[in-house]
Amino acid sequence: MSSRNIAVVVLAAGKGTRMKSDLHKVLHPIAGRPMLLHLLAAADTLSPERTVVVTGAGRAQVEAAVAPRGARIAVQAEQLGTGHAVMQAREALSGFEGDVLILYGDVPLVRAETMRAMIARLNAADAPAVVVLGFRPAEAGAYGRLIVADGSDRLEKIVEFKDADARERAVTLCNSGLMAARGESLFDLLARLGNDNASGEYYLTDVVELSGAAAVIEADAGEVAGVNSRGELAAVEQAWQQVRRARAMADGATLIAPETVWFAHDTTIGRDVTIEPNVVFGPGVTVADGATIHAFSHLEGATVGSGATVGPYARLRPGADLSENARVGNFVEIKKATIGVGAKVNHLTYIGDAEVGAGANVGAGTITCNYDGYFKYRTVIGAGAFIGSNSALVAPVAIGAGAIVAAGSVVTRDVAADSLALARGRQEERGGWAKRFRDAMIARKKGK
Ligand code: UD1
Numbered sequence: 552m553s554s555r556n557i558a559v560v561v562l563a564a565g566k567g568t569r570m571k572s573d574l575h576k577v578l579h580p581i582a583g584r585p586m587l588l589h590l591l592a593a594a595d596t597l598s599p600e601r602t603v604v605v606t607g608a609g610r611a612q613v614e615a616a617v618a619p620r621g622a623r624i625a626v627q628a629e630q631l632g633t634g635h636a637v638m639q640a641r642e643a644l645s646g647f648e649g650d651v652l653i654l655y656g657d658v659p660l661v662r663a664e665t666m667r668a669m670i671a672r673l674n675a676a677d678a679p680a681v682v683v684l685g686f687r688p689a690e691a692g693a694y695g696r697l698i699v700a701d702g703s704d705r706l707e708k709i710v711e712f713k714d715a716d717a718r719e720r721a722v723t724l725c726n727s728g729l730m731a732a733r734g735e736s737l738f739d740l741l742a743r744l745g746n747d748n749a750s751g752e753y754y755l756t757d758v759v760e761l762s763g764a765a766a767v768i769e770a771d772a773g774e775v776a777g778v779n780s781r782g783e784l785a786a787v788e789q790a791w792q793q794v795r796r797a798r799a800m801a802d803g804a805t806l807i808a809p810e811t812v813w814f815a816h817d818t819t820i821g822r823d824v825t826i827e828p829n830v831v832f833g834p835g836v837t838v839a840d841g842a843t844i845h846a847f848s849h850l851e852g853a854t855v856g857s858g859a860t861v862g863p864y865a866r867l868r869p870g871a872d873l874s875e876n877a878r879v880g881n882f883v884e885i886k887k888a889t890i891g892v893g894a895k896v897n898h899l900t901y902i903g904d905a906e907v908g909a910g911a912n913v914g915a916g917t918i919t920c921n922y923d924g925y926f927k928y929r930t931v932i933g934a935g936a937f938i939g940s941n942s943a944l945v946a947p948v949a950i951g952a953g954a955i956v957a958a959g960s961v962v963t964r965d966v967a968a969d970s971l972a973l974a975r976g977r978q979e980e981r982g983g984w985a986k987r988f989r990d991a992m993i994a995r996k997k998g999k
Protein backbone atom coordinates (compact mmCIF):
# COMPACT_ATOMS: atom_id res chain seq x y z
CA MET A 552 0.00 0.00 0.00
CA SER A 553 1.25 3.43 -0.86
CA SER A 554 2.18 5.89 1.82
CA ARG A 555 0.25 8.65 0.08
CA ASN A 556 -2.61 10.27 1.96
CA ILE A 557 -6.12 9.11 1.20
CA ALA A 558 -9.29 11.20 1.12
CA VAL A 559 -12.67 9.53 0.88
CA VAL A 560 -15.56 11.23 -0.91
CA VAL A 561 -18.97 9.62 -0.50
CA LEU A 562 -21.72 10.66 -2.89
CA ALA A 563 -25.09 10.83 -1.18
CA ALA A 564 -26.98 13.72 -2.73
CA GLY A 565 -29.41 11.48 -4.58
CA LYS A 566 -33.02 11.99 -3.48
CA GLY A 567 -33.76 8.31 -3.04
CA THR A 568 -37.28 8.88 -4.32
CA ARG A 569 -37.95 5.20 -4.83
CA MET A 570 -37.45 4.47 -1.12
CA LYS A 571 -40.62 6.50 -0.41
CA SER A 572 -39.22 7.46 2.97
CA ASP A 573 -38.73 10.42 5.30
CA LEU A 574 -35.44 8.87 6.28
CA HIS A 575 -32.53 9.68 3.97
CA LYS A 576 -31.75 6.67 1.79
CA VAL A 577 -28.18 6.24 3.04
CA LEU A 578 -29.40 6.11 6.64
CA HIS A 579 -31.65 3.09 6.15
CA PRO A 580 -30.19 0.35 8.31
CA ILE A 581 -28.54 -2.87 7.25
CA ALA A 582 -27.96 -5.26 10.15
CA GLY A 583 -29.12 -2.52 12.50
CA ARG A 584 -26.66 0.15 11.31
CA PRO A 585 -27.21 2.91 8.74
CA MET A 586 -25.80 1.77 5.40
CA LEU A 587 -23.61 4.86 5.17
CA LEU A 588 -21.90 3.89 8.42
CA HIS A 589 -21.09 0.42 7.08
CA LEU A 590 -19.32 2.11 4.21
CA LEU A 591 -17.52 4.66 6.42
CA ALA A 592 -16.41 1.91 8.80
CA ALA A 593 -14.80 0.02 5.91
CA ALA A 594 -13.25 3.23 4.54
CA ASP A 595 -11.91 4.16 7.99
CA THR A 596 -9.68 1.10 7.97
CA LEU A 597 -7.67 2.88 5.22
CA SER A 598 -7.01 5.68 7.75
CA PRO A 599 -8.12 8.45 5.41
CA GLU A 600 -6.71 11.90 6.10
CA ARG A 601 -10.25 13.20 5.63
CA THR A 602 -13.70 12.01 4.67
CA VAL A 603 -16.27 14.11 2.87
CA VAL A 604 -19.91 13.17 2.41
CA VAL A 605 -21.63 15.02 -0.44
CA THR A 606 -25.28 15.48 0.34
CA GLY A 607 -28.22 17.60 -0.72
CA ALA A 608 -31.78 17.00 0.35
CA GLY A 609 -31.99 15.56 3.87
CA ARG A 610 -28.60 17.03 4.62
CA ALA A 611 -29.29 17.58 8.34
CA GLN A 612 -30.04 13.89 8.92
CA VAL A 613 -26.86 12.84 7.16
CA GLU A 614 -24.80 15.42 8.98
CA ALA A 615 -26.07 14.24 12.37
CA ALA A 616 -25.21 10.65 11.48
CA VAL A 617 -21.67 11.28 10.28
CA ALA A 618 -20.63 14.10 12.65
CA PRO A 619 -19.54 11.69 15.42
CA ARG A 620 -17.15 10.07 12.96
CA GLY A 621 -15.54 13.39 12.08
CA ALA A 622 -16.62 13.31 8.44
CA ARG A 623 -17.13 16.61 6.65
CA ILE A 624 -20.24 17.53 4.74
CA ALA A 625 -20.25 19.11 1.28
CA VAL A 626 -23.55 20.32 -0.07
CA GLN A 627 -24.74 19.76 -3.62
CA ALA A 628 -27.80 21.96 -3.75
CA GLU A 629 -28.87 20.83 -7.20
CA GLN A 630 -28.22 17.38 -8.60
CA LEU A 631 -26.40 18.03 -11.79
CA GLY A 632 -24.65 14.69 -12.03
CA THR A 633 -22.00 12.55 -10.36
CA GLY A 634 -19.14 14.69 -11.69
CA HIS A 635 -20.79 17.83 -10.36
CA ALA A 636 -21.30 16.07 -7.02
CA VAL A 637 -17.59 15.30 -6.63
CA MET A 638 -16.77 18.89 -7.57
CA GLN A 639 -18.71 20.04 -4.50
CA ALA A 640 -16.06 18.37 -2.33
CA ARG A 641 -13.38 20.69 -3.67
CA GLU A 642 -13.48 23.10 -0.74
CA ALA A 643 -13.55 20.34 1.85
CA LEU A 644 -10.50 18.85 0.15
CA SER A 645 -8.55 22.08 -0.18
CA GLY A 646 -4.94 21.57 0.85
CA PHE A 647 -5.30 17.82 0.53
CA GLU A 648 -2.53 16.01 -1.31
CA GLY A 649 -2.89 12.35 -2.14
CA ASP A 650 -5.36 9.86 -3.54
CA VAL A 651 -9.10 10.38 -3.61
CA LEU A 652 -11.41 7.40 -3.24
CA ILE A 653 -14.94 8.07 -4.51
CA LEU A 654 -17.72 5.91 -3.07
CA TYR A 655 -21.51 5.88 -3.32
CA GLY A 656 -23.46 6.13 -0.06
CA ASP A 657 -26.05 3.74 -1.46
CA VAL A 658 -23.48 1.05 -2.37
CA PRO A 659 -22.76 0.04 1.20
CA LEU A 660 -21.11 -3.38 1.15
CA VAL A 661 -17.83 -2.55 -0.53
CA ARG A 662 -15.05 -4.24 1.41
CA ALA A 663 -12.01 -2.38 2.72
CA GLU A 664 -9.92 -4.93 0.83
CA THR A 665 -11.44 -3.79 -2.46
CA MET A 666 -10.90 -0.13 -1.56
CA ARG A 667 -7.25 -0.94 -0.84
CA ALA A 668 -6.91 -2.76 -4.14
CA MET A 669 -8.17 0.35 -5.96
CA ILE A 670 -5.62 2.55 -4.21
CA ALA A 671 -2.87 -0.01 -4.82
CA ARG A 672 -3.68 -0.09 -8.55
CA LEU A 673 -3.58 3.71 -8.64
CA ASN A 674 -0.07 3.56 -7.24
CA ALA A 675 1.23 0.74 -9.43
CA ALA A 676 4.29 1.33 -11.61
CA ASP A 677 2.32 2.59 -14.63
CA ALA A 678 0.63 5.18 -12.35
CA PRO A 679 -2.81 5.69 -13.92
CA ALA A 680 -4.61 8.93 -13.05
CA VAL A 681 -7.89 7.13 -12.46
CA VAL A 682 -8.90 3.61 -11.36
CA VAL A 683 -12.46 2.45 -11.89
CA LEU A 684 -14.08 -0.46 -10.10
CA GLY A 685 -15.86 -2.59 -12.71
CA PHE A 686 -18.11 -5.60 -12.34
CA ARG A 687 -20.08 -8.03 -14.46
CA PRO A 688 -23.72 -8.06 -13.38
CA ALA A 689 -26.10 -10.83 -14.39
CA GLU A 690 -28.06 -8.15 -16.27
CA ALA A 691 -25.97 -5.26 -17.60
CA GLY A 692 -29.17 -3.21 -17.85
CA ALA A 693 -28.62 0.55 -17.73
CA TYR A 694 -25.18 0.53 -16.12
CA GLY A 695 -22.39 2.52 -17.73
CA ARG A 696 -20.22 0.31 -19.95
CA LEU A 697 -16.46 0.08 -19.54
CA ILE A 698 -14.60 0.28 -22.84
CA VAL A 699 -11.26 -1.43 -22.32
CA ALA A 700 -8.27 -1.61 -24.67
CA ASP A 701 -8.02 -5.15 -25.97
CA GLY A 702 -6.30 -7.58 -23.66
CA SER A 703 -5.35 -5.06 -20.99
CA ASP A 704 -6.75 -3.34 -17.94
CA ARG A 705 -6.41 0.00 -19.70
CA LEU A 706 -9.73 1.75 -19.62
CA GLU A 707 -10.37 3.98 -22.63
CA LYS A 708 -13.69 5.43 -21.63
CA ILE A 709 -16.98 4.85 -19.87
CA VAL A 710 -20.13 5.17 -21.92
CA GLU A 711 -23.41 5.72 -20.16
CA PHE A 712 -26.11 3.34 -21.33
CA LYS A 713 -28.24 6.20 -22.64
CA ASP A 714 -25.35 7.46 -24.76
CA ALA A 715 -24.08 4.06 -25.90
CA ASP A 716 -24.39 2.52 -29.35
CA ALA A 717 -25.35 -1.12 -29.91
CA ARG A 718 -21.74 -2.36 -29.86
CA GLU A 719 -21.03 -0.55 -26.61
CA ARG A 720 -24.25 -1.79 -25.04
CA ALA A 721 -23.13 -5.35 -25.78
CA VAL A 722 -20.17 -4.91 -23.40
CA THR A 723 -20.71 -6.89 -20.19
CA LEU A 724 -18.13 -5.13 -18.04
CA CYS A 725 -20.00 -2.39 -16.19
CA ASN A 726 -19.22 0.64 -14.06
CA SER A 727 -19.90 0.19 -10.35
CA GLY A 728 -19.50 3.96 -10.05
CA LEU A 729 -16.61 3.67 -7.59
CA MET A 730 -13.38 5.33 -8.54
CA ALA A 731 -9.95 6.20 -7.20
CA ALA A 732 -8.14 9.22 -8.62
CA ARG A 733 -5.00 11.23 -8.06
CA GLY A 734 -5.95 14.30 -6.06
CA GLU A 735 -3.40 16.35 -8.01
CA SER A 736 -5.32 16.04 -11.29
CA LEU A 737 -8.88 15.16 -10.23
CA PHE A 738 -10.28 18.66 -9.91
CA ASP A 739 -8.61 19.83 -13.11
CA LEU A 740 -10.28 16.94 -14.92
CA LEU A 741 -13.62 17.72 -13.29
CA ALA A 742 -13.34 21.36 -14.35
CA ARG A 743 -13.20 20.17 -17.96
CA LEU A 744 -16.44 18.18 -17.81
CA GLY A 745 -19.30 19.19 -20.04
CA ASN A 746 -22.92 18.15 -19.90
CA ASP A 747 -23.58 17.63 -23.58
CA ASN A 748 -24.98 14.12 -23.23
CA ALA A 749 -28.27 12.22 -23.13
CA SER A 750 -28.96 13.22 -19.51
CA GLY A 751 -27.65 16.78 -19.62
CA GLU A 752 -25.53 15.93 -16.56
CA TYR A 753 -21.90 16.37 -15.59
CA TYR A 754 -20.74 12.76 -15.66
CA LEU A 755 -17.96 11.72 -13.31
CA THR A 756 -17.34 8.89 -15.74
CA ASP A 757 -16.05 11.33 -18.37
CA VAL A 758 -12.85 11.91 -16.38
CA VAL A 759 -11.71 8.52 -17.63
CA GLU A 760 -11.40 9.58 -21.26
CA LEU A 761 -10.19 13.07 -20.27
CA SER A 762 -7.37 11.60 -18.19
CA GLY A 763 -6.14 9.42 -21.02
CA ALA A 764 -4.68 7.15 -18.35
CA ALA A 765 -7.24 5.03 -16.57
CA ALA A 766 -7.26 1.43 -15.39
CA VAL A 767 -10.00 -0.92 -14.31
CA ILE A 768 -10.12 -3.54 -11.60
CA GLU A 769 -13.05 -5.91 -11.14
CA ALA A 770 -15.21 -6.55 -8.12
CA ASP A 771 -17.76 -9.21 -7.34
CA ALA A 772 -21.25 -8.10 -8.43
CA GLY A 773 -22.73 -8.65 -4.95
CA GLU A 774 -20.20 -6.37 -3.36
CA VAL A 775 -21.17 -3.36 -5.47
CA ALA A 776 -24.94 -3.88 -5.27
CA GLY A 777 -26.75 -0.58 -4.83
CA VAL A 778 -29.86 0.31 -2.88
CA ASN A 779 -32.53 2.33 -4.63
CA SER A 780 -35.68 0.68 -3.31
CA ARG A 781 -36.91 -1.26 -0.30
CA GLY A 782 -36.61 -4.41 -2.38
CA GLU A 783 -32.92 -3.74 -3.03
CA LEU A 784 -32.48 -2.85 0.64
CA ALA A 785 -33.81 -6.29 1.56
CA ALA A 786 -31.52 -7.92 -1.02
CA VAL A 787 -28.45 -6.14 0.37
CA GLU A 788 -29.49 -7.07 3.91
CA GLN A 789 -29.80 -10.68 2.82
CA ALA A 790 -26.35 -10.57 1.19
CA TRP A 791 -24.82 -9.10 4.34
CA GLN A 792 -26.50 -11.75 6.50
CA GLN A 793 -25.26 -14.57 4.29
CA VAL A 794 -21.68 -13.45 4.73
CA ARG A 795 -22.14 -13.06 8.49
CA ARG A 796 -23.80 -16.46 8.91
CA ALA A 797 -20.95 -18.11 7.03
CA ARG A 798 -18.46 -16.35 9.27
CA ALA A 799 -20.29 -17.43 12.44
CA MET A 800 -20.13 -21.04 11.28
CA ALA A 801 -16.50 -20.74 10.19
CA ASP A 802 -15.75 -19.41 13.67
CA GLY A 803 -17.26 -22.50 15.29
CA ALA A 804 -20.95 -21.83 15.89
CA THR A 805 -23.68 -24.26 14.84
CA LEU A 806 -26.54 -22.63 12.95
CA ILE A 807 -29.18 -25.26 12.36
CA ALA A 808 -31.03 -23.19 9.76
CA PRO A 809 -28.57 -20.39 8.94
CA GLU A 810 -30.92 -18.63 6.53
CA THR A 811 -33.32 -17.92 9.43
CA VAL A 812 -30.79 -16.34 11.80
CA TRP A 813 -30.41 -12.54 11.65
CA PHE A 814 -27.30 -10.91 13.03
CA ALA A 815 -26.62 -7.26 13.82
CA HIS A 816 -23.52 -5.48 12.57
CA ASP A 817 -21.81 -5.90 15.96
CA THR A 818 -22.99 -9.34 17.15
CA THR A 819 -20.21 -11.31 18.81
CA ILE A 820 -20.55 -15.11 18.87
CA GLY A 821 -18.16 -17.51 20.60
CA ARG A 822 -17.21 -21.09 19.77
CA ASP A 823 -19.51 -24.04 20.21
CA VAL A 824 -22.51 -21.77 20.39
CA THR A 825 -25.67 -23.32 19.00
CA ILE A 826 -28.23 -21.05 17.43
CA GLU A 827 -31.51 -22.69 16.60
CA PRO A 828 -33.83 -21.52 13.79
CA ASN A 829 -35.49 -18.10 13.72
CA VAL A 830 -33.31 -16.16 16.10
CA VAL A 831 -32.92 -12.39 15.71
CA PHE A 832 -30.01 -10.38 17.10
CA GLY A 833 -30.47 -6.65 17.52
CA PRO A 834 -27.40 -4.48 18.10
CA GLY A 835 -25.10 -4.97 21.07
CA VAL A 836 -25.23 -8.72 21.71
CA THR A 837 -22.35 -10.89 22.89
CA VAL A 838 -22.76 -14.66 23.19
CA ALA A 839 -19.95 -16.54 24.96
CA ASP A 840 -18.65 -20.01 24.19
CA GLY A 841 -20.93 -22.98 24.58
CA ALA A 842 -24.17 -21.03 24.95
CA THR A 843 -27.37 -22.18 23.26
CA ILE A 844 -29.95 -19.84 21.81
CA HIS A 845 -33.11 -21.82 21.24
CA ALA A 846 -35.58 -21.13 18.46
CA PHE A 847 -37.59 -17.92 18.09
CA SER A 848 -35.61 -15.82 20.53
CA HIS A 849 -34.94 -12.09 20.16
CA LEU A 850 -31.84 -10.57 21.74
CA GLU A 851 -30.74 -6.95 21.85
CA GLY A 852 -28.08 -5.22 23.96
CA ALA A 853 -27.58 -8.45 25.89
CA THR A 854 -24.71 -10.56 27.13
CA VAL A 855 -25.05 -14.33 27.27
CA GLY A 856 -22.44 -16.08 29.41
CA SER A 857 -20.74 -19.32 28.54
CA GLY A 858 -22.91 -22.39 28.73
CA ALA A 859 -26.06 -20.31 29.28
CA THR A 860 -29.28 -21.22 27.49
CA VAL A 861 -31.90 -18.86 26.15
CA GLY A 862 -35.40 -19.61 24.91
CA PRO A 863 -37.17 -20.96 22.97
CA TYR A 864 -39.25 -17.80 22.63
CA ALA A 865 -37.18 -15.64 24.97
CA ARG A 866 -36.66 -11.92 24.73
CA LEU A 867 -33.45 -10.40 26.04
CA ARG A 868 -33.65 -6.61 26.04
CA PRO A 869 -30.87 -4.07 26.57
CA GLY A 870 -28.95 -4.64 29.79
CA ALA A 871 -29.83 -8.32 30.09
CA ASP A 872 -26.67 -9.95 31.40
CA LEU A 873 -26.72 -13.73 31.79
CA SER A 874 -23.85 -15.26 33.74
CA GLU A 875 -22.29 -18.62 33.08
CA ASN A 876 -24.77 -21.48 32.83
CA ALA A 877 -27.79 -19.29 33.54
CA ARG A 878 -31.02 -20.57 32.06
CA VAL A 879 -33.69 -18.33 30.61
CA GLY A 880 -36.61 -20.28 29.23
CA ASN A 881 -39.72 -19.84 27.15
CA PHE A 882 -41.79 -16.65 27.15
CA VAL A 883 -39.37 -14.89 29.47
CA GLU A 884 -38.42 -11.24 29.07
CA ILE A 885 -35.29 -9.88 30.72
CA LYS A 886 -34.40 -6.17 30.76
CA LYS A 887 -31.54 -4.39 32.55
CA ALA A 888 -30.97 -7.35 34.84
CA THR A 889 -28.17 -9.68 35.73
CA ILE A 890 -28.94 -13.36 36.06
CA GLY A 891 -26.36 -15.03 38.28
CA VAL A 892 -24.30 -18.14 37.61
CA GLY A 893 -26.55 -21.15 37.13
CA ALA A 894 -29.71 -19.22 38.06
CA LYS A 895 -32.94 -20.35 36.39
CA VAL A 896 -35.74 -18.20 35.04
CA ASN A 897 -37.46 -20.82 33.02
CA HIS A 898 -41.05 -19.93 32.24
CA LEU A 899 -43.37 -17.00 31.53
CA THR A 900 -41.55 -14.35 33.53
CA TYR A 901 -40.62 -10.68 33.39
CA ILE A 902 -37.39 -9.65 35.11
CA GLY A 903 -36.62 -5.94 34.77
CA ASP A 904 -34.22 -3.67 36.69
CA ALA A 905 -33.11 -6.59 38.79
CA GLU A 906 -30.33 -8.72 40.08
CA VAL A 907 -30.88 -12.46 40.37
CA GLY A 908 -28.24 -14.19 42.49
CA ALA A 909 -26.29 -17.29 41.59
CA GLY A 910 -28.30 -20.49 41.70
CA ALA A 911 -31.61 -18.74 42.39
CA ASN A 912 -34.76 -20.27 40.93
CA VAL A 913 -37.47 -17.96 39.68
CA GLY A 914 -40.75 -19.81 39.28
CA ALA A 915 -43.15 -19.70 36.37
CA GLY A 916 -45.10 -16.49 35.97
CA THR A 917 -43.00 -14.40 38.33
CA ILE A 918 -43.10 -10.68 37.63
CA THR A 919 -40.82 -7.95 38.93
CA CYS A 920 -43.17 -4.97 39.27
CA ASN A 921 -40.50 -2.40 38.44
CA TYR A 922 -42.57 0.59 37.33
CA ASP A 923 -45.21 2.72 38.98
CA GLY A 924 -45.99 4.73 35.89
CA TYR A 925 -43.37 7.37 36.81
CA PHE A 926 -40.18 5.77 38.07
CA LYS A 927 -38.38 2.44 37.84
CA TYR A 928 -37.24 0.49 40.88
CA ARG A 929 -34.86 -2.39 41.50
CA THR A 930 -35.48 -5.91 42.66
CA VAL A 931 -32.68 -7.91 44.23
CA ILE A 932 -33.00 -11.67 44.56
CA GLY A 933 -30.24 -13.25 46.64
CA ALA A 934 -28.17 -16.28 45.74
CA GLY A 935 -30.01 -19.56 46.04
CA ALA A 936 -33.39 -17.94 46.69
CA PHE A 937 -36.51 -19.71 45.45
CA ILE A 938 -39.38 -17.63 44.12
CA GLY A 939 -42.64 -19.60 43.95
CA SER A 940 -44.71 -19.48 40.78
CA ASN A 941 -46.93 -16.55 39.98
CA SER A 942 -45.30 -14.21 42.46
CA ALA A 943 -45.29 -10.46 42.04
CA LEU A 944 -42.19 -8.79 43.48
CA VAL A 945 -43.14 -5.15 43.97
CA ALA A 946 -39.94 -3.11 43.66
CA PRO A 947 -37.99 -1.72 45.36
CA VAL A 948 -37.67 -5.01 47.15
CA ALA A 949 -34.96 -7.43 48.16
CA ILE A 950 -35.29 -11.16 48.68
CA GLY A 951 -32.47 -12.46 50.85
CA ALA A 952 -30.14 -15.26 49.89
CA GLY A 953 -31.66 -18.69 50.37
CA ALA A 954 -35.14 -17.28 51.11
CA ILE A 955 -38.30 -18.91 49.78
CA VAL A 956 -41.25 -16.92 48.51
CA ALA A 957 -44.45 -18.95 48.52
CA ALA A 958 -46.24 -19.33 45.19
CA GLY A 959 -48.77 -16.64 44.38
CA SER A 960 -47.25 -14.10 46.76
CA VAL A 961 -47.36 -10.36 46.25
CA VAL A 962 -44.16 -9.31 47.98
CA THR A 963 -44.01 -5.67 49.00
CA ARG A 964 -41.48 -5.82 51.85
CA ASP A 965 -37.93 -7.14 51.96
CA VAL A 966 -37.53 -10.81 52.89
CA ALA A 967 -34.66 -11.83 55.15
CA ALA A 968 -32.16 -14.46 54.09
CA ASP A 969 -33.32 -18.05 54.57
CA SER A 970 -36.89 -16.96 55.57
CA LEU A 971 -40.16 -18.11 54.09
CA ALA A 972 -42.38 -15.27 52.88
CA LEU A 973 -46.09 -15.97 52.43
CA ALA A 974 -47.98 -13.04 51.02
CA ARG A 975 -51.32 -14.35 49.80
CA GLY A 976 -54.81 -15.08 51.15
CA ARG A 977 -55.01 -17.99 53.56
CA GLN A 978 -56.79 -21.07 52.24
CA GLU A 979 -60.16 -21.88 53.84
CA GLU A 980 -62.09 -25.12 53.38
CA ARG A 981 -65.82 -25.80 53.99
CA GLY A 982 -66.49 -29.54 54.09
CA GLY A 983 -69.41 -30.73 51.87
CA TRP A 984 -70.20 -27.18 50.73
CA ALA A 985 -69.91 -27.95 47.02
CA LYS A 986 -72.33 -30.87 47.17
CA ARG A 987 -74.90 -28.89 49.21
CA PHE A 988 -74.64 -26.07 46.68
CA ARG A 989 -75.19 -28.38 43.71
CA ASP A 990 -78.17 -30.15 45.33
CA ALA A 991 -79.85 -26.84 46.15
CA MET A 992 -79.40 -25.51 42.64
CA ILE A 993 -80.78 -28.67 40.98
CA ALA A 994 -83.85 -28.55 43.26
CA ARG A 995 -84.47 -24.89 42.42
CA LYS A 996 -84.24 -25.58 38.67
CA LYS A 997 -86.73 -28.46 38.92
CA GLY A 998 -89.23 -26.32 40.88
CA LYS A 999 -89.42 -23.75 38.04
C1 UD1 B 1 -23.84 6.02 -12.27
C2 UD1 B 1 -22.74 5.96 -13.32
C3 UD1 B 1 -22.85 4.68 -14.13
C4 UD1 B 1 -22.80 3.49 -13.22
C5 UD1 B 1 -23.85 3.60 -12.13
C6 UD1 B 1 -23.67 2.52 -11.11
C7 UD1 B 1 -22.30 8.27 -13.95
C8 UD1 B 1 -22.50 9.32 -14.96
N1 UD1 B 1 -22.86 7.11 -14.18
O1 UD1 B 1 -25.06 6.08 -12.99
O2 UD1 B 1 -21.81 4.60 -15.08
O3 UD1 B 1 -22.96 2.30 -13.94
O4 UD1 B 1 -23.76 4.85 -11.44
O5 UD1 B 1 -24.75 2.53 -10.23
O6 UD1 B 1 -21.60 8.50 -12.98
N2 UD1 B 1 -25.30 11.47 -7.00
C9 UD1 B 1 -25.10 12.69 -6.38
N3 UD1 B 1 -25.36 13.83 -7.08
C10 UD1 B 1 -25.76 13.83 -8.37
C11 UD1 B 1 -25.97 12.58 -8.99
C12 UD1 B 1 -25.72 11.44 -8.29
O7 UD1 B 1 -24.72 12.75 -5.22
O8 UD1 B 1 -25.97 14.92 -8.92
C13 UD1 B 1 -25.02 10.25 -6.25
C14 UD1 B 1 -26.28 9.44 -5.97
O9 UD1 B 1 -26.80 9.76 -4.69
C15 UD1 B 1 -25.75 8.02 -6.01
C16 UD1 B 1 -24.59 8.08 -6.98
O10 UD1 B 1 -24.21 9.43 -7.04
O11 UD1 B 1 -25.24 7.60 -4.76
C17 UD1 B 1 -24.96 7.57 -8.37
O12 UD1 B 1 -26.00 8.31 -8.88
P1 UD1 B 1 -27.07 7.69 -9.88
O13 UD1 B 1 -28.02 8.75 -10.26
O14 UD1 B 1 -27.61 6.43 -9.33
O15 UD1 B 1 -26.11 7.36 -11.12
P2 UD1 B 1 -26.49 6.48 -12.36
O16 UD1 B 1 -27.16 7.35 -13.36
O17 UD1 B 1 -27.16 5.26 -11.94
Ligand code: MG
Nearest residue numbers: 565728777779
Ligand atom coordinates in the same frame (compact mmCIF):
# COMPACT_ATOMS: atom_id res chain seq x y z
MG1 MG C 1 -28.01 4.53 -10.11
